[in-house]
């Protein structure tokens with residue numbers, strides 16, 4: 430869907446991105462991860478030509494982005510950023526409708542789309558006539574994502590979209606992005622420097638340093654088969670076990686057919702969340718329910734340890 434072929438970009442003679450080659454498949458959730466200044470944002474912005482590249486080529490659906498009109502290109506790609514970039518003097522409705530209006534959609538089409546986006550992002554219809562400053566940070570970010578998704582773009586580009594949020598809201602929005610990705614199968618490229626966010630969201634992580642890709646692969650691959658010390662250090666040796674747990678859902682480790690009294694946990698939680706529950710409740714067994722709140726089985730603390738070893742070995 431998106432192909433970088435030996436792409437470089439320098440600012441004032443200093444390379445920001447060096448000879449970068451990368452392929453993002455259709456429907457993939459690709460996360461660009463790296464330290465500050467490693468070139469992630471520049472890489473992202475070159476896709477929709479907010480930043481032009483000096484050499485190499487970037488192809489979108491087989492066509493060089495340089496051959497495409499920049500405005501047309503941007504309308505085909507949703508873009509959401511940390512500072513949200515909502516127009517302050519426009520209502521939420523008008524902000525979300527920006528691209529559909531530019532594309533000449535009818536009022537009825539726009540209203541229908543807005544209703545669908547409100548449902549998708551858990552936003553209250555009462556917010557539509559408010560202005561951005563009358564929303565909480567989390568609501569603003571949701572509106573930012575709704576606006577990026579409004580015209581049903583082929584690709585969604587996101588630059589630290591949840592950066593400014595508290596951990597709880599951030600976690601909720603991450604889960605919503607996963608749901609949107611599952612439902613829509615849309616291609617997403619997201620920039621973050623947050624390792625846990627990358628592990629939670631990515632089909633594939635592209636780890637960057639100093640304008641170059643150091644390693645790319647599935648989250649478990651980077652954790653269990655780090656290519657060099659940089660990758661190992663980046664993911665942090667000491668927290669590796671816990672990070673591995675964050676890749677697996679409770680539902681995959683539950684012993685079905687067993688049941689237990691007590692407050693159940695959801696099968697969709699990660700094993701890392703379950704670990705917190707084991708510790709908080711000082712127990713070694715937790716009842717688990719499915720997404721319809723029906724009993725699914727029991728999660729055993731000991732199974733977590735075995736699974737962790739399994740994941741490490743499998744890598």
Ligand SMILES: Nc1ncnc2c1ncn2[C@@H]1O[C@H](COP(=O)(O)OP(=O)(O)OP(=O)(O)O)[C@@H](O)[C@H]1O
Nearest residue numbers: 440444445463464465466467468469470471472622
């Ligand atoms: N418009 C610009 N003018 C000059 N230098 C720039 C510009 N944009 C980026 N750079 C430089 O290019 C390098 C890569 O920046 P980039 O923003 O792509 O990194 P990043 O990995 O996204 O970092 P961060 O996580 O801090 O946003 C940095 O050294 C940065 O200072």
